[in-house]
Amino acid sequence: MTAEVLNRRSVRGVTALRGGRRWRPTPYQVFGLAFWLLMTLAFWRVPPCCDAGQHAAAVERLRAGLPDAGFSSPYVLAQGALARLTGLSGWAVLRVCGPLNLLVLLSGVGRFVRALTPRAWAPVLALVFLTVLWGTERAWGAGYLALMPMTGVLGYPSACALGLTFWAWALTAARARDTRPVRFVGPSGLRGFTGYAALGVLYGAVALLDPVTGVGAAAGAVACVAGWQRGRCAAVAGRWALTGVVAVLVAAWRPYSAGDFAQGLPGGLLGCCWLALLGLPALWLRARRSSWRDPLVLLTVLECLAVAYGRLGALLGLALAGPQLALAVELAAARPWPVWRRALGWSAAGGACLGLLTVQAGAVVPRSLDPVGFAQPPRWPSYDWAAGYLRPGEVVLADGSHALRTLPGYGVTAADARAYLSPAATRAQRTAILRRGRVRWLLLTRGRRMPADAVVVAWSRRTGEVLARVGTGPNATARPTAATTR
Structure with a gap:
């Protein structure tokens, strides 16, 4: 067998000995x-x-x-x-x-x-x-x-x-x-x-x-x-x-x-x-x-x-x-x-x-760009602004449907605030609601009148919602910022 046969190079393009065509994405x-x-x-x-x-x-x-x-x-x-x-x-x-x-x-x-x-x-x-x-x-x-x-x-x-x-x-x-x-x-x-x-x-x-x-x-x-x-x-x-x-x-x-x-x-x-x-x-x-x-x-x-x-x-x-x-x-x-x-x-x-x-x-x-943020802000609000004040296991009274469905994801319990905010409810009845439910926080939508005994600690620039401390407890050191919603 000659040296030319032993040193013969493979021809480019031949796929019979190389396993077929290269993979191409569809x-x-x-x-x-x-x-x-x-x-x-x-x-x-x-x-x-x-x-x-x-x-x-x-x-x-x-x-x-x-x-x-x-x-x-x-x-x-x-x-x-x-x-x-x-x-x-x-x-x-x-x-x-x-x-x-x-x-x-x-x-x-x-x-x-x-x-x-x-x-x-x-x-x-x-x-x-x-x-x-x-x-x-x-x-x-x-x-x-x-x-x-x-x-x-x-x-x-x-x-x-x-x-x-x-x-x-x-x-x-x-x-x-x-x-x-x-x-x-x-x-x-x-x-x-x-x-x-x-x-x-x-x-x-x-x-x-x-x-x-x-x-x-x-x-x-x-x-x-x-x-x-x-x-x-x-x-x-x-x-x-x-x-x-x-x-x-x-x-x-x-x-x-x-x-x-x-x-x-x-x-x-x-x-x-x-x-x-x-x-x-x-x-x-x-x-x-x-x-x-x-x-x-x-x-x-x-x-x-x-x-x-x-x-x-x-x-x-x-x-x-x-x-x-x-x-x-x-x-x-x-x-x-x-x-x-x-x-x-x-x-x-x-x-x-x-x-x-x-x-x-x-x-x-x-519509294709709206979720990315190039159009209007998303309609469903985020409550990260309030999550920093809330601790796992605490109870929050809220009057908005978005808050009631979103706040539980932060480890807190969200309850409806209609009974607490009822015009017919007396101060004693509101106090009883807070004690019975161990409520520490109140989150109200824009335009809702804040109770006199509530201390506002944060509010959302986007939705106008207000987070306020009610009752007494470990959160008593929160610094008040306002008395009514904006």
């Missing part, structure tokens, strides 16, 4: 990462809203070793364990869990869209439409689960449950289509029972985190199986029955009450979802092509039935996800486009531009 991985970074920064900047104070209070009680019956779910128990191990406060734990929930949600959406179509840009368009084609600023709230850039509630269990729902639908689609390679199969040529049981555990976990989202996840599972499963033999039915039984057994670990499901329907239904209806033409096209057996069509129908029958407003976002996903899949098709698809694309682009704008206090501001 469009959704690039845009999804940018979206995750933007919303994480917004989440850390915007004060938590809605029921975030109650969630933070539940974590605080678990960190202190106290039982919590209001939010007894595995998610909150895990947050309490994290708080005890790290020493983080309830608010800090919510700040940590928000980006994690968003990561689960974005990855779940991408995985489910890839189960619908192999088109690379379909997940990107789905993220855009799910973000900007859903109406009001309350869409990210606990009542309406939808992909809106309202970052205040990303730390909620419902956000994690929504992400796991998309993951469960994607895995259900893979099982129903049976497209993944199988190394070992049973005598009937089907997959084993272990994967179906694991899928049932996932659906049960969604119900444990949020029972209403669990109902929507079950409806989506039925839609995926009915739309994609081709084999109708008893062995196939038994495997999916096993998934349902395991899901019910896992979900039964958490005791449910009527309050867990009594969400109600949102007011102004057309006003908060009319932009999402732009995807109905694409959904109708999918229905015609598949003889109404398309999973997105069945998903929309079943979710709408659940919303109407159970008056579960939280499922409205899942019901409207079907048309938006259908629109994303349709517009991700390769060019050239026919006339009807170009018209659909222009209408979707116009709706997306309109969805980026919202009317707040008479001024049109970019």
Whole structure:
């Protein structure tokens, strides 16, 4: 053998001996990462809203070793364990869990869209439409689960449950289509029972985190199986029955009450979802092509039935996800486009531009920039200005709904101040209320007259709320600043 053969260099571009092509990120991985970074920064900047104070209070009680019956779910128990191990406060734990929930949600959406179509840009368009084609600023709230850039509630269990729902639908689609390679199969040529049981555990976990989202996840599972499963033999039915039984057994670990499901329907239904209806033409096209057996069509129908029958407003976002996903899949098709698809694309682009704008206090501001702080300040106030004066376990009387729902997150007990502030209440009755409830603080909204025996210690420049010391106790050394609210 000659020296030239021994010293021959490998030719560039040959991949047969190097393991194939180099990895390149998909469009959704690039845009999804940018979206995750933007919303994480917004989440850390915007004060938590809605029921975030109650969630933070539940974590605080678990960190202190106290039982919590209001939010007894595995998610909150895990947050309490994290708080005890790290020493983080309830608010800090919510700040940590928000980006994690968003990561689960974005990855779940991408995985489910890839189960619908192999088109690379379909997940990107789905993220855009799910973000900007859903109406009001309350869409990210606990009542309406939808992909809106309202970052205040990303730390909620419902956000994690929504992400796991998309993951469960994607895995259900893979099982129903049976497209993944199988190394070992049973005598009937089907997959084993272990994967179906694991899928049932996932659906049960969604119900444990949020029972209403669990109902929507079950409806989506039925839609995926009915739309994609081709084999109708008893062995196939038994495997999916096993998934349902395991899901019910896992979900039964958490005791449910009527309050867990009594969400109600949102007011102004057309006003908060009319932009999402732009995807109905694409959904109708999918229905015609598949003889109404398309999973997105069945998903929309079943979710709408659940919303109407159970008056579960939280499922409205899942019901409207079907048309938006259908629109994303349709517009991700390769060019050239026919006339009807170009018209659909222009209408979707116009709706997306309109969805980026919202009317707040008479001024049109970019909704996408509003959570980051470039527009008006967030509507839900922060009470960090008062938290420095409050100690864990103290009782605060408040007359504002925001304060009553947020202050418990700082480890204090918030109670309604109506009885104390009643014009008919005498001085003796007010003193009795303070002693009976061991009240040390009073937090009143702007314009409310402060009692004569209250000593103002702080006030908010943004909301005009006033924190005052009442009664006697260890806080008696606080320096008074005013006698009435501003």
